[in-house]
Amino acid sequence: MAIDDYWYKNAVIYCLNVATYMDCNGDGIGDFEGLSRRFDYLAALGVTCVWLQPFGCSPNRDNGYDISDYYGVTPRFGTSGDFVECMNTAQALGLRVVVDLVANHTSIDHPWFQSARADPRSPYRDWYVWADKRPRNHAQGTVFPPGQKTTWTRDKKAGQYYFHRFYEHQADLNTHHPAYREELYKIMGYWLQLGVSGFRMDAVPFLVERKGANVKPVKDFALLQEMRRFLQWRARDAILLAEANVPANESMHYFGDEGDRLQMMLNFPVNQRLYYAFATHDPKPLKRALRDTIGKVPRDAQWVQFLRSHDELDLGRLTEEQRAKVFNVFAPDPAMRLYNRGIRRRLAPMLGNDRRRLELAYSLLFSLPGTPMIQYGDEIGMGEDLSLNEREATRTPMQWTDEPHGGFTSAKKSVLPVYRFRKAAMISLHNFSDAAQTLHLKVREKGGERLIDLIGSEHSRAGPRGSHEIALDGYGYRWFRIGGVDETLIRASY
Known part of the structure; x- marks a missing residue:
């Protein structure tokens, strides 16, 4: 079941909720017309794929995840025609759109x-x-x-x-009922016909689980294969992106040994150890998580790396001791914690609004193997509102201007350049400590005697013993290239 287009492996994903992104008609609720007017901002930012959280009809007791109509759009955001126009605008700017598919349950009002x-x-x-x-x-x-x-x-x-x-x-829906599955594929086909490039699915471990009072809750992954098969038939380049917060050694069940289930999964093992590294300056658990996840996926599959999402920062896969250390640094006030496992804060406040630490975090996000995902507002350092209930603390409206109810205006200019070199490898170095460090690095790859600085101009030559001496400021980072040919390398040779 090979896919024709691996666009998702080179994407930059941006997650947003229509309700909190841009209000065009002045009713205090975001809408499709407002979103359409901001797609140019996203394109200029370097985003290539927009993940839309639920926008279907819903009583809205849980941000639209309590769905009451799979085929309509909530009147709060506009009409189906407004959605189609929104899709046309996105496509004209080269943006793909992935939408939330709430397949595990419905509202009791459905x-x-x-x-x-x-x-x-x-x-x-x-x-x-x-x-x-x-x-x-x-x-x-x-x-x-x-x-x-x-x-x-x-x-x-x-x-x-x-x-x-x-x-x-x-x-909960009985996701193993044949008639429900037939309806599920009709729902998917409907939105594919309207131009979406795939679906993000919540809580996939529960979706594939057999349910019932006297039923052993074993996981049956045939549903994921069927969904993937349907996508391949209806839209060969459409994807399934899943939230499956499972141990790394279980991830292959979701990707499929042959890569015939999910194409993408959010990398929770790395995300949780990343914050442990930030909190303790100890990167060893992060390195283990990277070894356990990176490289152990089929050709068609890809991890999605992220710093924050629309939910709480889930630390449930850390040990109690590790979780306590992260809580102590990033959620010292119990009001910042949620469900005994998570933190309901935004990225910038957690990192003390320290530009060095934020740049370090984003350097990691964009250099780790996988597809980066950004939560709306994090690119401008938005904060949380802890007076709001539970996860709503991090779901406040996007800030666009310095006017009331705003707060930010953006320049439509790319911030990070993209470097592409054939036959080249990259090394990224990150210092999780606030103290400066000097690293002695031996590079065994061909051409490793020269390291070309990809961000600045501080290239490095190996010393007499074949080791590079690299200085890193507190929370500093460096990106180097090995190999390849360009003018910089030629100049460095003389």
């Missing part, structure tokens, strides 16, 4: 659930997961502790308990 609860003979009854009695383990596996107490809630009208991995207003 017509499917309303039909299912009203009549046990409804064709939608088995699209959800029911039990006559609340299972003994109903309090296990909650996603949002301590507020979420159970994963099974009684519906009076149905006379049964329904399963919900997330909030009780989000009923």
Whole structure:
């Protein structure tokens, strides 16, 4: 199932919520017309792919992840016609668009659930997961502790308990039901026809899990293969990007040994160890995470590297001791913490609004193997509002100007140049300490006696013993190239 176009491997992804990005009609809520007017900013920033969070019809109890209509758009953002015009604008600027596909659950207000609860003979009854009695383990596996107490809630009208991995207003779908899967592919086909370049899916480990009161929760990855097969048939260059916060040794189950499942996954193992390195100045766990993830993926697959996302900074895969160290540095106030595992803060405030540390972080993001993803507002150093509830602290409106309710105006000019050299390798060095360091580096690759500075002009020649002496400021970083031919290398030879 080889893909025709590996565009996603060279992409820069930008995640945003239409509701909080740009309001065009003055109603205080972002809309598609406002987003369309800001696509030129994103293109100038160097973004090549925009990830849109849910924009379908929804009661909006969970930022649109409580979907009530898979085929429409919420009137808060505009009409389906506005969405199509938005897509046309993006395509004219060379921007691809990936949209959130909420495939694991629906709102309890969705017509499917309303039909299912009203009549046990409804064709939608088995699209959800029911039990006559609340299972003994109903309090296990909650996603949002301590507020979420159970994963099974009684519906009076149905006379049964329904399963919900997330909030009780989000009923889990029986994702192994054949009729639901057929409908899922119709939904995917609809949005592909409107020009999207793929789908980002939330909580994929739950999506592939077999669900039920007396069912062993084994994971069946056939669904991912079927979804990928459908994409290959309908749009060969469309992708599946997943959130699957699993240990690195389980990632191949999601990519598929033959690369026939997901094309992209957010790299949580690296993300969590990255913050541990920032907090402790100890990069060893980060190095292990990189070894465990990079290079162990099929040809068609790619990791997505990120610093922050729209959710809390999830530290659940760290040890308790490691997590405590990160909390102590980046979330010293308990009000900054969430669900006993995460931090509800933006990137810039966590790093003390220290430009050196922010530049170090972004240098890592853009030099690690994989596709970089930026959360809206992080490019301008936006902060959080801890007075807001839970994850809403980091989901405040984008700041565009210095006017009321704004805060920032951007220059439409690229910030980071892109260097491409044939037959060349790159070395990136990063100092996680605030103290200056000197590194003695031996480069064994051919041409390693010369290192060409890709950002500045401080090229390096190996000393008599074949070692380069590289100075790094506190939180400093250097990018070097090995090999290749250009004028800089020729001048350095004399």
